[in-house]
Amino acid sequence: MSVLEPLLDAARRRSRHDARVTPLTELRRTVGRMPTAPRFEAALRYADRLAIIAEVKRASPSAGSFATVADGPGAVAELARGYAAAGAAALSILTEPTRFGGSDDDLLDAARVGLPALRKDFTVAPYGVWQARALGAGAVLLIVRALDDATLRALLATAGEAGIDALVEVHDERDLDRAVAADATLVGVNARDLDSLTIDRERALALLASARGSGATLVAESGLETADHLAAAADAGAHAVLIGTALLSADDPAARLAELVATAPSRTPASVPAHPVRTQVKTCGLRDAAGVRAARLADADLAGFVVAEGSRRRIDAGEATELAAGLGSVPPVLVHRAPSEADVTGGLGLQLAGFDGPPAWLPGVADGRQTVIGVVHAPASVRQALCSAEAWFAAGATHVLLEGASAAAGGGRSAQAPLEIAARLNRIVPVGIAGGLTPANVADVVRRTRPAWVDAASGLERDGRSDPTRIGAFVRAARRDPTGADRVDAHGRFGPFGGRFVPETLVPPLEELADAWRVARRDRTYLDEMARLQRDFIGRPTPLFEVDSAAITDAAPADGVRIFLKREDLAHTGAHKINNALGQALLAHRMGKTRIVAETGAGQHGVATAAACALLGIGCVVYMGSTDVERQAPNVRRMHLLGAEVRPVTTGNGTLRDALNEALRDWVANVETTAYILGSAAGPHPYPDLVAELQSIIGREARAQIVDRVGRHPDVAVASVGGGSNAIGLLRPFLDARTRLVGVEAGGRGDGLGDHAASLGLGSPGVLHGAFTMLTQTAEGQVVEPHSVSAGLDYPGVGPQLAALAAVGRLEVMRTSDTDAVAALHRLTRRAGILPALEPSHALAAVARLLPSLAADSVVVVNLSGRGDKDLDIVERFVTGS
Numbered sequence: 001m002s003v004l005e006p007l008l009d010a011a012r013r014r015s016r017h018d019a020r021v022t023p024l025t026e027l028r029r030t031v032g033r034m035p036t037a038p039r040f041e042a043a044l045r046y047a048d049r050l051a052i053i054a055e056v057k058r059a060s061p062s063a064g065s066f067a068t069v070a071d072g073p074g075a076v077a078e079l080a081r082g083y084a085a086a087g088a089a090a091l092s093i094l095t096e097p098t099r100f101g102g103s104d105d106d107l108l109d110a111a112r113v114g115l116p117a118l119r120k121d122f123t124v125a126p127y128g129v130w131q132a133r134a135l136g137a138g139a140v141l142l143i144v145r146a147l148d149d150a151t152l153r154a155l156l157a158t159a160g161e162a163g164i165d166a167l168v169e170v171h172d173e174r175d176l177d178r179a180v181a182a183d184a185t186l187v188g189v190n191a192r193d194l195d196s197l198t199i200d201r202e203r204a205l206a207l208l209a210s211a212r213g214s215g216a217t218l219v220a221e222s223g224l225e226t227a228d229h230l231a232a233a234a235d236a237g238a239h240a241v242l243i244g245t246a247l248l249s250a251d252d253p254a255a256r257l258a259e260l261v262a263t264a265p266s267r268t269p270a271s272v273p274a275h276p277v278r279t280q281v282k283t284c285g286l287r288d289a290a291g292v293r294a295a296r297l298a299d300a301d302l303a304g305f306v307v308a309e310g311s312r313r314r315i316d317a318g319e320a321t322e323l324a325a326g327l328g329s330v331p332p333v334l335v336h337r338a339p340s341e342a343d344v345t346g347g348l349g350l351q352l353a354g355f356d357g358p359p360a361w362l363p364g365v366a367d368g369r370q371t372v373i374g375v376v377h378a379p380a381s382v383r384q385a386l387c388s389a390e391a392w393f394a395a396g397a398t399h400v401l402l403e404g405a406s407a408a409a410g411g412g413r414s415a416q417a418p419l420e421i422a423a424r425l426n427r428i429v430p431v432g433i434a435g436g437l438t439p440a441n442v443a444d445v446v447r448r449t450r451p452a453w454v455d456a457a458s459g460l461e462r463d464g465r466s467d468p469t470r471i472g473a474f475v476r477a478a479r480r481d482p483t484g485a486d487r488v489d490a491h492g493r494f495g496p497f498g499g500r501f502v503p504e505t506l507v508p509p510l511e512e513l514a515d516a517w518r519v520a521r522r523d524r525t526y527l528d529e530m531a532r533l534q535r536d537f538i539g540r541p542t543p544l545f546e547v548d549s550a551a552i553t554d555a556a557p558a559d560g561v562r563i564f565l566k567r568e569d570l571a572h573t574g575a576h577k578i579n580n581a582l583g584q585a586l587l588a589h590r591m592g593k594t595r596i597v598a599e600t601g602a603g604q605h606g607v608a609t610a611a612a613c614a615l616l617g618i619g620c621v622v623y624m625g626s627t628d629v630e631r632q633a634p635n636v637r638r639m640h641l642l643g644a645e646v647r648p649v650t651t652g653n654g655t656l657r658d659a660l661n662e663a664l665r666d667w668v669a670n671v672e673t674t675a676y677i678l679g680s681a682a683g684p685h686p687y688p689d690l691v692a693e694l695q696s697i698i699g700r701e702a703r704a705q706i707v708d709r710v711g712r713h714p715d716v717a718v719a720s721v722g723g724g725s726n727a728i729g730l731l732r733p734f735l736d737a738r739t740r741l742v743g744v745e746a747g748g749r750g751d752g753l754g755d756h757a758a759s760l761g762l763g764s765p766g767v768l769h770g771a772f773t774m775l776t777q778t779a780e781g782q783v784v785e786p787h788s789v790s791a792g793l794d795y796p797g798v799g800p801q802l803a804a805l806a807a808v809g810r811l812e813v814m815r816t817s818d819t820d821a822v823a824a825l826h827r828l829t830r831r832a833g834i835l836p837a838l839e840p841s842h843a844l845a846a847v848a849r850l851l852p853s854l855a856a857d858s859v860v861v862v863n864l865s866g867r868g869d870k871d872l873d874i875v876e877r878f879v880t881g882s
Contacts, residue, residue: 003061004122004194008146010098011122019127027130031162033483033496035808036450038116039275040139040165041186042428043089044240045217046272050230050264053118053219054083054257055244056110057094058101062197065101066248074779076109082254083247084115087261090138091117092242104135111136118167122146126158129166139165139186144175145194152182160424163450167219176207180214183381185428187211188242192222199223205236212237215383217428227263234265270390273398275430276453277809279446281478282432283471284335285313285457291466292326298475299713299737301453302371302399303330304351308337312464313457317346324348328712331371338407341365351375356407357388358395366396373399376431377407378415382424389429401455404435423449439473447482454478479736485804486735492685492771495807498800500684502770506664509671514686516591521693526590530583537615538578540697543567544705544861551832552824553848560856562710563847565864566702566730569836575866576698576726577608581677583694585612588675595619595674599663601628601656601722602792602839603635604866605679610644620644623663626654628791635870653785656723656795660769680723681799684770688800695729702861703733710859716850718742719863720842721760721813722792724799726865731811732801740812743802744846746788747815753778757786759798760806760813768797774806789818789878790838790871814849816842822878824848825868837866838874 044051056076059065069079080091093110094102102121110117116138123129123140124147132140142155152168159166168184170176171194179187189211191204201223211218217240220233225246233241243260250256283295284304295303305320306313315323317334324332331349338354341361349371352359358374366372374392379385379402389400402422404415417435425431430452437445438459446454460470480486483495492498500510520526534540545565549558568576581598588596596618600606606622613620622639626648629636639646652658660683667676681691699717706714717734719727721743731741748756753776756762763774766781776796777783788794805811816824821838824845829835836844843862854860868875876882 003197004143004146007096007099007122008124011096011124011128015125015127018131024127024130027127027134030134031130032447033493034133035483035495037133037164038114038138039427040090040116040118041217043116044186044219045428046269047089047240047267048269049266050234050238051089051240052087052257052261052264053090053092053240053242054086054088054247055092055094055120055242056080056106057120057244057248059099060245061099062192063245063249068248068250068253074109076106077112079253080110080113080115083257084113086254086258088115088257089240091115092120092244093117093137095119095121107135107137123155126155129155129158129164130162133162133164137164139167141169142166143169144178145171149178149182152178156182156184156424157420160420160427161448163423163427165427169221170207173207173210176211180216183383185216185382185386185424186219187214187216188219188221190221201229201232205232208233208236208238215387227260230260230263231265234267239267270394272390272393272429275426278481279451279478280432280453281475282333282453282455283460283474284455285461286323286466287313287315288466289323289326290468291471292323294466294468294471296326296328296330296712297707298472300330300471300475301738302333302349303327304333304335304455304457306335306457308335308353310337321346321348333371333373349373351401353377353403354407358392358397362395362397371399372397373401375401375403377403377405379418379421382421385421385425385431386428389425389431393429399432399453400429401432401434417445419445419449422451426451439470439477442474443477443480446478446480450482476736481808481810483804483808485801485808485810488685488689488801492688494688494801495804497765497771497773497803497807498685498688499772500770501767501772502684505668506684506770509667510684510686512591513675513690516587517686517690520587520590526586530586533582533586534579534697538572538582539570541701541705542570544702544709547828547832549851551828552844553851554827555848555852558851558854561851561854561858561860563860563862564706564709564714565834565862566698568698568726568863568865569834569867573604573608573611574869575604575608575837576695576729576863577605577679577866578611579697579729580679580691580694580725581605581608582612584675584677584690585609585616585618588677589616589618591675593618593673593675595621595670596677597621597623597663597666597674598677598679599623599656599659600679601625601659601794602790602837603628603632603639603870604792604837606644606646607635607638607642609677609679610639610642613644614642621666622646623649623659623666625656625659626650628655628659631874632791632870633873655785656791657783657785664769679725680795681725681728681801682723682769682771682773682795682797688771691725692728692732692799692801695725696732698726698729698863699731699733702730703737706859706861712859713737714739714861715854715858716740716742716860718744718843718847718850718860720793720839720865721745721798721802722757722790722839723795723797724802726839726863728799728801730861730863735810741805741810742812742814742846742850743806744814744816744843746786746790746793746821746842747817748787748789749818753784755787756815757788757794757796758815759786759796760803761815771797771800773797773800774803789821789874790842791874792837792839792866793842814846816845818878820845822875825871825875829868834864835868836864837868838871840865841868
């Protein structure tokens, strides 16, 4: 171990040093705000050919330095992108600095590419596991020979807790036995001797063959250079190979990888479903109409009726079928215990408990059913649970559930869910958990284990009956995003985004505003006055209007798809902006402010603020970029008529970003008498949450209206995204529903910097106007002015909550070009008699693209956030090219 031992000593010293710089508690907090790590093992185990892990290393003790890995920012990311394009299934990034020339920055660079990445370093303590996760890795390397049994087990458990995979590297039969005993599921067989550095492929192939029956995912490492080498590894049982030197020694590593990928033997992997974007929820043990109604209103993913003999929750299958009719779109499931094939008649979903594995008759019964749940009882290990889950999926199950109770005891006996196994297993296959879950503990369980779904029955009952309050609370708690993307924390962060990055002079007024809002949002006087003005001044609730798909698209009509427009264009002043402006103006009046400043781009926020100030008798100054003053002249005139002073801003490009800068400067200079009304759900804390809450009246109304109209929640909710106020206003109230959320950015003229305003889809993280969010910026961090035909969407950033929701996959992001947005405006105007603003026209164009992919009975809600009077001159100039 002459080569290994110095590397381990250096790793220990480095780990101790790093822990002093960034304590473990801070690392864990960082990881807690991160989205789910890319699934490294799953990418290898379920590839349809021998998967190739492409390595990036700057040097090695055996081969020296590699000139193909360039220095400088972005160099590793460029190589990683080349590997991805060439067909790599995953990456291996050497971060060890003493002999391999690596650094943590190399991993950070590579992680941005999106492929699952292994941090290839010498991990000797839990700190290294958490550090790898914080750097963006999907897996960490554990060398069996470097660890005692207790440490190996502890590090595997830590990997599960941190939400990361562990490649457990072995070199001989003894190492393999120890890895299997420690319950490793991802095993790397290294052909390189750690003492002499010589390669012995025959020894490695024999070890792979020996490991074949373990059920683990197997990776062949070292000495792999040719198609014959890959074929031999596959024949020995490898799911994947890790290749470094053979790529990096080539003139073009990505091209060499593409050659090897083309020769990789094909495989027939186990068929497993994709992991859901977020944890799904099954409410079980329903026995009456009240419980069914609660499951429907909570928009549960599945609803269970126990028909198993001997259960205290048992109801007759016929009664269950009658009750299931009240679930609306929530799929019903009949829960059986060790049934015969004759017992599972009818077309409802099935849950099959009480078996040690899938019954032989399941494939024929499962065919055509929407839901089939196989139960894995009291798994003894992660590998055993993995093999059982794959067997259920292969037999036709759509879901697999882990229960703490044995097959003999059956489910529903209060046995605790196997959480540690679930945490590791869900990195590989999507499985649910049941046992001891309640509304009080489910959010923490989801945060710790990231299960595909959760199931509860006794935790949803009161006095032996389903309790509607607990059912609703359970669904909401289970769907809380583990990263915090769906809510703001005490520091103003939504997951990693948000916060307050401002000069010291701005901290006191922001604290004053936060304190005032904290009190007002719970003060009945303020809330009652807001409700009165929303009704009598704004004109709420705004209608939910159904339009034919022909008003949305030129393509063939979407049969059965129903499209509803949330008519914010009918709110006073012609857009959604009045919801926020009035709420903040009323708050400023309550705080004793006599003057208000605001910024505006399209002019709608300026008009809304001017109207609110006129109503409340408060002075108003609106900053507006000179470019926007010219292209939104009608709104400038409206602001003047309402008594506001409009101050053109000529700095920069004279757009929304520049107007916001000037408004902030004015506020700082006059903070004693002046309040600043920010129009977007952006900026420093507390503005993002304050604006989002005031605008959420849109989504709350839409949710109640659509349930009243069609009896269920929408399948899709769509809104345009600039700064984010109209999008978060519609979408936030649907975060705990099954509704697919779509944000549509301005694609402008194209994907080049300066040609679009797509900070979510094409941007990168940075700080703008006091918040950490996604921006349109250069690689060096210089903000680039965006472009959009819509003045309300050309902001170089986005609200931090939308950035967080997009990062965790809860928000789907699309782009619409200038041309398509203008075309959508014309279609709706001419075919439905509604003139939309250019902002929601982007959303309408996206809906047109979505329609062909939607199921025939889909329901879509679109936020028609404003009317298009203000855009007539812009549209005319765009169409004529003048």
